[in-house]
Amino acid sequence: MRIAICDDESAQQMLLQKYLTEWAQMSGTPLKSELFASAEAFSFTWEDDKDFDLLILDIEMGPLNGMDLAAHIRKDDEEIPILFVTGYEKYMAQGYEVSALHYLLKPIRKEKLFSLLDRLKEKNLRQEQRLLFQTEDGPISLPPSKIWYLEAQAHWCVLYTADREYTLHFSIGELERFLSGQPEFLRCHRSYLVNAGHICAILKTELVLDDNRRLPLSRSAQKKVNQAFIALHEDSVFRRAPHQ
Incomplete structure (x- = not known):
């Protein structure tokens, strides 16, 4: 928002x-x-x-x-x-x-x-546009802002919201391609996709989310994640009136 x-x-x-x-x-x-x-x-x-x-x-x-x-x-x-x-x-x-x-x-x-x-x-x-996912319990429809991150586990993935988790029978690569039209979703680690809108802080080797959950941050993803995070928040600054 x-x-x-x-x-x-x-x-x-x-x-x-x-x-x-x-x-x-x-x-x-x-x-x-x-x-x-x-x-x-x-x-x-x-x-x-x-x-x-x-x-x-x-x-x-x-x-x-x-x-x-x-x-x-x-x-x-x-x-x-x-x-x-x-x-x-x-x-x-x-x-x-x-x-x-x-x-x-x-x-x-x-x-x-x-x-x-x-x-x-x-x-x-x-x-808001909603995304349809097939879970092990049936289909779910979620707006992108409700998705906090996705984690690869063995041959499937777990999707996390603020208070729930859903098991998806897809690989992290398949989900990354599916979410390619949503620029807020970033591959921060080989096993994780994160919604940049829920990142609170970026540390050297991990991300801190708004609810204090922490995700690993790989060295190869640091630059891309930092750029996306800065772009998301760069407008939250004081603006002076233009000079006449």
Whole structure:
């Protein structure tokens, strides 16, 4: 999940990013958050990159405020969820004009934000492409984000999710070819395929996943895994407004 936070108060930005990180860890959701210090800064990025899952916009920004930014975004995309944060209830009626997902009043309640994110994740999972696997107990259908890693065991493989495992009567090579259209899946070791979205840290000889499970990392795979991990997280940085 890729989320933009557009707020001209750095303390509010960091608080929202902290809450998003907590929710991602609790829910097992791969998440990238990007910070924008003004509506102009986000608008500059939006012109070339519209691949976001959620926009969190402060309203009281100037000279271009969050409501004006939302109206501009709606000209290009009528579906992307927009969440407003504001200290004033007077703006809530205007949100209907830009089909806002919701309002959060400052100070932001973490539980309220988590509830909204849970609902959005559930909706996205319903829409996400699913992969069909034949297991020893019958066929299963899973969205790619639910798959944490696959492990080769003798002549078959075990597929691991956050809380379950499935035995697949296929080799690791066959599954690697099957998942070749999903760039988040990487061969980190001759016996393992990992979903890069669930990697928390890369050590010298192993990977640490979000739930602290550890997978071996072969020397030959280090460069490719590092590059994929950096590419996945390189946008989670503070962005300044462009110079005029």
